[in-house]
Amino acid sequence: MSENPIVQITGLHKHYGPVHVLDGIDLSVNVGEVVVILGASGSGKSTLIRCINGLETYMSGQLNVDGRELLPLHNKLRHLKAVREEVGMVFQQFNLFPHLSVLENVALAPRKVRGRTAKEAETIAMKLLERVHIAEHARKYPSQLSGGQQQRVAIARSLAMEPKVLLFDEPTSALDPEMVGEVLDVMRELARSGMTMLVVTHEMGFAREVADRVVLIHRGKILEEGPPEQMFDHPKHERTRTFLRSNGSRDRTPPNLV
Numbered sequence: 177m178s179e180n181p182i183v184q185i186t187g188l189h190k191h192y193g194p195v196h197v198l199d200g201i202d203l204s205v206n207v208g209e210v211v212v213i214l215g216a217s218g219s220g221k222s223t224l225i226r227c228i229n230g231l232e233t234y235m236s237g238q239l240n241v242d243g244r245e246l247l248p249l250h251n252k253l254r255h256l257k258a259v260r261e262e263v264g265m266v267f268q269q270f271n272l273f274p275h276l277s278v279l280e281n282v283a284l285a286p287r288k289v290r291g292r293t294a295k296e297a298e299t300i301a302m303k304l305l306e307r308v309h310i311a312e313h314a315r316k317y318p319s320q321l322s323g324g325q326q327q328r329v330a331i332a333r334s335l336a337m338e339p340k341v342l343l344f345d346e347p348t349s350a351l352d353p354e355m356v357g358e359v360l361d362v363m364r365e366l367a368r369s370g371m372t373m374l375v376v377t378h379e380m381g382f383a384r385e386v387a388d389r390v391v392l393i394h395r396g397k398i399l400e401e402g403p404p405e406q407m408f409d410h411p412k413h414e415r416t417r418t419f420l421r422s423n424g425s426r427d428r429t430p431p432n433l434v
């Protein structure tokens with residue numbers, strides 16, 4: 177893959193009181209790359225990806241998204257808004273608007289953010305709902321859908337922003353096991369379509385199959401990173417091996433992996 181970074185992070189630091197949550201993170205993500213972030217609970221994964229769309233502030237270091245620098249402590253709000261328009265986010269809890277239909281949830285961003293007419297926005301939304309295989313539920317409300325269906329709507333809603341990068345924070349962790357596969361399938365299709373993705377997940381099968389690069393975070397630092405074959409089959413650090421072994425048991429996809 178050619179070097180064409182859309183996210184560039186250098187020496188990122190963040191503290192919560194005495195806790196050094198991000199301890200000098202360096203990470204670049206190229207256009208079209210899929211990076212899976214692994215790490216134990218509390219290692220700083222959510223904090224890191226939330227910094228990338230400005231949901232969290234950081235104290236020092238550099239964070240550049242699509243050529244725009246997000247400064248520490250958000251003292252450049254103009255860039256914050258621009259960056260948020262380029263970086264979509266999918267959360268563990270789908271965060272759909274309960275009072276809007278599925279179609280309205282997805283049509284909102286094209287109208288409000290991209291300035292499309294209501295009719296155009298609806299056409300875009302229907303196309304995206306088809307893309308996540310849920311068009312037949314367009315007129316329903318989120319509460320009428322299963323968790324897996326709601327998460328696919330949430331992915332369509334993020335895509336409706338026409339983001340250049342999509343961030344996922346444990347998108348399948350809140351789902352019943354039988355619904356995990358349908359969401360991972362959609363994410364796999366997105367990855368194949370060339371979307372740039374940063375994915376925090378414990379789904380090791382997905383990481384191995386879909387990631388271009390796997391990054392292991394340990395206590396706010398990148399302990400090891402590399403292509404999945406290297407990380408899973410020939411990790412350099414004993415701690416990587418231990419982590420992958422202990423998390424393999426949480427994997428719900430057929431493990432030929434750990």
Ligand SMILES: Nc1ncnc2c1ncn2[C@@H]1O[C@H](COP(=O)(O)OP(=O)(O)OP(=O)(O)O)[C@@H](O)[C@H]1O
Nearest residue numbers: 192193195197215216217218219220221222223224
């Ligand atoms: N608002 C906050 N105030 C104080 N400490 C926080 C806050 N948010 C996170 N932390 C701490 O920062 C550290 C990293 O949290 P973070 O949520 O980034 O971890 P994580 O790797 O995403 O964990 P998990 O796998 O459980 O989601 C943890 O020690 C957490 O307790």
Ligand SMILES: [Mg+2]
Nearest residue numbers: 221222223345
């Ligand atoms: Mg987290």
